Amino acid sequence: MIDIGANLTHASFKEDLGEVVSRARKAGVTSVVVTGTTIxxxxxASGIAERFDxxxxxxxxxxxAKDFKDTSELRSLAVHPRVVAIGECGLDFNRxxxxxxxxxxxxxxxxxxxxxxxxxxxxxxxxxxxxxxEILRRFKPEKAVAHCFTGEREELRSYIDLGLYIGxxxxxxxxxxxxxxxxxxxxxxxDRLLLETDSPYLTPxxxxxxxxxxxxxxxxxxxILATVARALGRSAEEVAAETTRNxxxxxxxxxxxxxxxxxxxxxx
Numbered sequence: 001m002i003d004i005g006a007n008l009t010h011a012s013f014k015e016d017l018g019e020v021v022s023r024a025r026k027a028g029v030t031s032v033v034v035t036g037t038t039i040x041x042x043x044x045a046s047g048i049a050e051r052f053d054x055x056x057x058x059x060x061x062x063x064x065a066k067d068f069k070d071t072s073e074l075r076s077l078a079v080h081p082r083v084v085a086i087g088e089c090g091l092d093f094n095r096x097x098x099x100x101x102x103x104x105x106x107x108x109x110x111x112x113x114x115x116x117x118x119x120x121x122x123x124x125x126x127x128x129x130x131x132x133x134e135i136l137r138r139f140k141p142e143k144a145v146a147h148c149f150t151g152e153r154e155e156l157r158s159y160i161d162l163g164l165y166i167g168x169x170x171x172x173x174x175x176x177x178x179x180x181x182x183x184x185x186x187x188x189x190x191d192r193l194l195l196e197t198d199s200p201y202l203t204p205x206x207x208x209x210x211x212x213x214x215x216x217x218x219x220x221x222x223x224i225l226a227t228v229a230r231a232l233g234r235s236a237e238e239v240a241a242e243t244t245r246n247x248x249x250x251x252x253x254x255x256x257x258x259x260x261x262x263x264x265x266x267x268x
Contacts, residue, residue: 001028001029001030001195001221001222001225001240001243001244002029002030002031002032002033002195002243002244002247002248002253003024003029003031003032003033003195003196003197003199003218003221004033004145004147004167004194004195004196004247004250004251005033005035005088005122005147005148005167005169005196005197005198006032006033006034006035006196006197006198006199006217006218007034007035007037007198007199007200007201008020008021008032008034008035008045008048008054008199009034009035009036009041009044009045009048010199010200012200012213012215013199013200013217017048017052018052020217020218020219021052021054021218023217023218023219024217024218024219024221026219027218027219027220027221027222028222028240029218029219029221029222031053031054031055031253032054032055032218033054033055033056033057033084033085033122033247033251034046034048034049034054034055034056034057035056035057035087035088035122035198036056036057036058036059036077036087036088037059037060037061037063037064037088038060038061038064039060039073039074039077042056042057042058042059042060042074042077043077045057045058046058046077046080046082046083049080049082049083050080050082054082055082055083055084055251055253056080056082056083056084057083057084057085057086057087057088057122058074058077058078058080058083058085058086058087059074059085059086059087059088059089059110059122060074060089060106060110061088061089061090061092061124062089062090062091062092062097062098062103062106062107062124063092063095063097063098064097064098064106065098065099065102065103065105065106065107066097066098066099066102068102068105068106068109070109071109071110071112071113074086074110074113075113075117078113078117078119083119084119084120084251084252084253085114085119085120085121085122085145085251086110086113086114086117086119086120086121086122087110087114087121087122087123087124087147088122088123088124088147089106089107089110089111089121089122089123089124090107090123090124090125090128090132091103091104091107091124091125091126091128091131091132091135092124092125092126092127092128093126093127093128093131094126094127094128095126104131104135107135108135108139111135111136111139111141112139114141114144115139115141115142118142120141120143120144120145120250120251120252121141121143121144121145122144122145122147123136123144123145123146123147123164124147124148125146125151125155129151129154129155129158130158133155133158133159133162136162136164137162140162142163143165143250144162144163144164144165145164145165145166145167145194145250146159146164146165146166146167147167147196147198148167148169148171148196148198148202149166149167149168149181150169150171150177150178150181152180152184153184153187156184156187156188157187160187160188160189160192164192165192165193165194165246165250166188166192166193166194167194167195167196168181168185168188168193168194168195168196168224168228169195169196169197169198169202169224170197170198170202170203170204170205170207170216170220170223170224171202172185172224172227172228172231173204173205173206173207173223173224173227174204174205174206175205175206176205181231182227182231183231185228185231185232186231186232190242191242191245191246191249192246193228193239193242193243193246194243194246194247194250195221195224195225195228195243196221197216197217197218197220197221197224198216199215199216199217199218199220200215200216200217201216202216203215203216203220204216204220204223204224204227206227207220207223222236222240225239225240225243
């Protein structure tokens with residue numbers, strides 16, 4: 001399995017990152033795409049990817065759009081051999097940490113960069129539909145994923161019509177907020193479904209026992225897989241194989257198993 005979105009640069013992983021990656025691999029998560037959300041975090045993400053034989057993204061989250069100037073630093077970071085996508089980028093009209101015009105300017109600049117560099121887009125949208133879809137329709141990126149999808153049917157259909165991959169997290173395991181996803185996940189085309197933890201956030205609510213400080217981590221991806229597989233009425237093995245193929249197709253990853261580096265003991 002491949003966890004297509006984990007914030008392993010988060011401070012909660014500082015002391016035991018090697019153990020976190022080791023637990024993930026023991027759980028069958030052969031690789032992780034480490035998410036970049038600022039210039040500094042993107043640089044750190046690519047460093048983690050290199051150190052642990054993982055992959056990463058480089059981007060500026062809409063929360064930080066007010067500080068965005070241009071894509072020159074992102075462009076420099078994107079040449080790292082472990083960087084497989086531009087983002088996390090998009091719109092967040094829920095918390096509005098950055099003004100809407102700043103968010104849209106930062107988003108479109110990253111869309112243009114991804115298209116120019118022929119890299120997939122790792123997208124964020126929260127309470128920003130339909131404006132988010134309107135912007136995507138204008139730029140038409142060839143490959144992109146709607147990361148951490150939690151929306152309703154209209155939003156999902158819009159993304160599918162745009163050709164997006166759809167990332168499903170532990171939100172689907174929350175009977176209070178994510179119950180609707182148990183039905184909507186069946187409407188995602190089989191070649192567009194992806195799985196992610198969004199660690200350390202969105203710990204599956206029904207995970208027993210709950211981890212210390214409720215910190216999510218990539219090793220819990222099989223729990224999300226099991227919920228998705230039950231909702232689809234299919235085996236976990238089949239869904240795991242399909243979502244892994246989809247992740248490889250989106251990010252252009254090789255279809256080999258864990259590399260020699262992945263099999264070596266991990267440093268703390």
